[in-house]
Amino acid sequence: MTIMVNSDATLLLRTVEPKQTDTTPLIELDRAGMTYPGPPPVEALKPVQLQVYGGEHVAIVGPSGSGKSTLLNLLGLLDEPTTGTYLLDGQDTSTMKEAKRTRLRADKIGFVFQSFHLIQHRTATENVAIPLVYQGIPGRRRRAVAQQKLKAVGLGHRLDAFPTTLSGGERQRVAIARALATEPSLLLCDEPTGNLDTDTTYAILATLDELRSQGLTLLVITHDMEVAARAERIVTIRDGQLHEGAG
Numbered sequence: 001m002t003i004m005v006n007s008d009a010t011l012l013l014r015t016v017e018p019k020q021t022d023t024t025p026l027i028e029l030d031r032a033g034m035t036y037p038g039p040p041p042v043e044a045l046k047p048v049q050l051q052v053y054g055g056e057h058v059a060i061v062g063p064s065g066s067g068k069s070t071l072l073n074l075l076g077l078l079d080e081p082t083t084g085t086y087l088l089d090g091q092d093t094s095t096m097k098e099a100k101r102t103r104l105r106a107d108k109i110g111f112v113f114q115s116f117h118l119i120q121h122r123t124a125t126e127n128v129a130i131p132l133v134y135q136g137i138p139g140r141r142r143r144a145v146a147q148q149k150l151k152a153v154g155l156g157h158r159l160d161a162f163p164t165t166l167s168g169g170e171r172q173r174v175a176i177a178r179a180l181a182t183e184p185s186l187l188l189c190d191e192p193t194g195n196l197d198t199d200t201t202y203a204i205l206a207t208l209d210e211l212r213s214q215g216l217t218l219l220v221i222t223h224d225m226e227v228a229a230r231a232e233r234i235v236t237i238r239d240g241q242l243h244e245g246a247g
Helices: 068-075 098-108 124-133 139-152 168-180 198-213
Strands: 002-005 011-014 027-036 042-052 057-061 083-088 109-113 186-190 217-222 233-238 241-244
Touching: 027 068, 042 068, 042 241, 057 068, 068 186, 068 217, 098 109, 109 168, 124 139, 124 168, 139 168, 168 198, 186 198, 198 217
Parallel strands: 011 042, 057 217, 057 233, 109 186, 186 217
Antiparallel strands: 002 011, 027 042, 027 083, 233 241
């Protein structure tokens, strides 16, 4: 990875040689930035270029208020950049209508959050099946897919358990299974171990390592350097700017 600063002080990040055979990045931010309207306007993410190739495991680290959430929202197609462009799997999302962005997000991206966001009165299987409802998949097929994903993360014995009866680690595994239900190309993890104890954290990280070994692209946003150290690349965000390395 090389870092360059152009004449208008925009920070550019470029990958030298990807390990993958793909020549098109899965993620490509091209001078993408985010400014929230004021008064006064707040430049939460300064214009940057970032490339992530299929199959990479990248950690984004930084303190609170550094711009991590803004970056996550851009990468997850929850917000649009106010400057520059964002290409996801070669598709320019900045020119898309909202319906197409929503469909692309559902097809390409899975989300794992710190707080799990499970529906308490639904079983593990029902929680995992929720994204499949929006894809129009029939009920019997949804249940089969959901149970297969739960078994894949080691929860084959908890298929009909409610979140209130699950440990923190088990709830996070349900959340991971739900994120995988639609067979995404990219898994975005926002502090995925933030609410877990040390032993459970290692178990969840091992699960993520296994997913990475199967070819899934992982982008993990964290403040925990032990979590970040599992990634192939670490990118630090500070004051809305990205810097390659742990900084």
